[in-house]
Amino acid sequence: MEQNGGLKKEIGLSVAMSLVMGTVIGSGIFMKPGKVIEAAGGSSLALLAWVLGGILSIAGGLTIAEVSVRIPKTGGLYVYLEEVYGKVWGFLCGWMQTIIYGPAIIGALGLYFGLLLGDLFSLSESMYLPLGIGAVLFLSLMNSFGTKYGGSIQVITTIAKFMPILLIIVMGLWKGNEQVLAMGSGSAVHTGMGAAMLATLFAYDGWMLVGFVAGEMKNPAKHLPLAIVGGLSIVTAAYVIINVAMLHVLPAEQIVTLGTKAAGTTATTLLGNFGGKIVSIGILISIFGCLNGKILAFPRIVLAMAERKQLPFSKFLSIISAKSGVPIAALGLEVTLAILVMVVSNPDYLSDMAIFAVYIFYILSFIAVFLLRKRDPNGGSYRVPLYPFIPLIAIIGSLFVVISTLFSAFGDCMLAIGITLIGLPVYYVIHRRGQGKEVGSFSKKA
Numbered sequence: 001m002e003q004n005g006g007l008k009k010e011i012g013l014s015v016a017m018s019l020v021m022g023t024v025i026g027s028g029i030f031m032k033p034g035k036v037i038e039a040a041g042g043s044s045l046a047l048l049a050w051v052l053g054g055i056l057s058i059a060g061g062l063t064i065a066e067v068s069v070r071i072p073k074t075g076g077l078y079v080y081l082e083e084v085y086g087k088v089w090g091f092l093c094g095w096m097q098t099i100i101y102g103p104a105i106i107g108a109l110g111l112y113f114g115l116l117l118g119d120l121f122s123l124s125e126s127m128y129l130p131l132g133i134g135a136v137l138f139l140s141l142m143n144s145f146g147t148k149y150g151g152s153i154q155v156i157t158t159i160a161k162f163m164p165i166l167l168i169i170v171m172g173l174w175k176g177n178e179q180v181l182a183m184g185s186g187s188a189v190h191t192g193m194g195a196a197m198l199a200t201l202f203a204y205d206g207w208m209l210v211g212f213v214a215g216e217m218k219n220p221a222k223h224l225p226l227a228i229v230g231g232l233s234i235v236t237a238a239y240v241i242i243n244v245a246m247l248h249v250l251p252a253e254q255i256v257t258l259g260t261k262a263a264g265t266t267a268t269t270l271l272g273n274f275g276g277k278i279v280s281i282g283i284l285i286s287i288f289g290c291l292n293g294k295i296l297a298f299p300r301i302v303l304a305m306a307e308r309k310q311l312p313f314s315k316f317l318s319i320i321s322a323k324s325g326v327p328i329a330a331l332g333l334e335v336t337l338a339i340l341v342m343v344v345s346n347p348d349y350l351s352d353m354a355i356f357a358v359y360i361f362y363i364l365s366f367i368a369v370f371l372l373r374k375r376d377p378n379g380g381s382y383r384v385p386l387y388p389f390i391p392l393i394a395i396i397g398s399l400f401v402v403i404s405t406l407f408s409a410f411g412d413c414m415l416a417i418g419i420t421l422i423g424l425p426v427y428y429v430i431h432r433r434g435q436g437k438e439v440g441s442f443s444k445k446a
Helices: 013-024 033-040 043-070 077-085 087-120 125-144 147-160 162-175 193-204 207-216 220-249 252-307 328-344 347-375 389-408 410-421 423-432
Strands: none
Touching: 013 207, 013 220, 033 043, 033 193, 033 220, 033 252, 043 077, 043 193, 043 207, 043 220, 043 347, 043 389, 077 087, 077 252, 077 347, 087 125, 087 252, 087 328, 087 347, 087 410, 087 423, 125 252, 125 328, 147 252, 162 220, 162 252, 193 220, 193 347, 193 389, 220 252, 252 328, 347 389, 347 410, 389 410, 410 423
16 A cells, blocks of 8 residues: 555545444444443443443544554554554553454454354354354455455455344334333342443444554545544444344343343344344354454554564564465464463453453553654644543543453453563563664654
């Protein structure tokens, strides 16, 4: 995409909005309603959690877009932090994405896919894991042949993923007769609004990718905020309304009890066994597409680090297939780690750990806007609107989620932080051997 040292500006508003919605909508909206209700303690607070999760994602998207415009370099979040805070923080972010975030997200999606596929064909629970691993391996193989194959899968699944959402919304609001608001969860486990929002943020995850295309937009100052606000507003509305529709069909207690099966049961209740299976297939396609997108994207983070010689075995991990142009070694690493965590954990745990870990670094990226403006007050073709209020909303909301999660799941959070901090001795060993190199005008020596 680079031409004469710059990016081609070919993306318009409609494509940008489609990108927002396509990268965000995946499995969370179908898998997390029960978890959100249980954590919040009831239906009203659960719906509020979905709204707040959407607002936080919009504020985050608008904020990170300015950072991406000011630092138009490959590598995303880890490169942004390296440019602003120095090599150590950039490395820790990339390490976390490589070791925790990427594998956990891929693993969670794979397990959700295996669970739903097994239910669709009434298979035993012992088949869920093999089916999930099989999906991860199949998509990894397809992506190893070249980006165009993974890209084709992404286009098809993006179109198909809206079918189950629309069917459940329309039929649920039309045929349902359950009370929606002020319904208890029926569970003694009320971990609070922070945990409820954490669960919703898995469904909203993907908005970070929005800012990456800012340098390729025809008019980023005008179209980027519209794409973020418009796209994420549509996603937020869809998420809230589908939850209302499900609560209109099934009691809140039943949604909690059903867990990941709630969306499929809602569809069967509304449309009968055949219609329910059709919607379940649509949900599977949505998860399949989301999983494909993650398998396509996460190895590029590993590649960006390896090309800067910032990982062990960087020479190996930076190998790109001469035939397909795919970072084949980086892809193999992420898939191997994903399968390992799939074997030892469950999808809800993996998704919560991934979101908690990445939001620590998201907060730093939001703060970076203030630092970048101080360094260059007039820089950038896009500036976050309503500054400083939008970045502050992103920072305060993210802090609330992270601190609440620390209180509700302290041990799990310490595990995620500990694995991230293991990266420190790795970093110092690599750089003591003289393998690292300075990048960027804002880089600082560790």
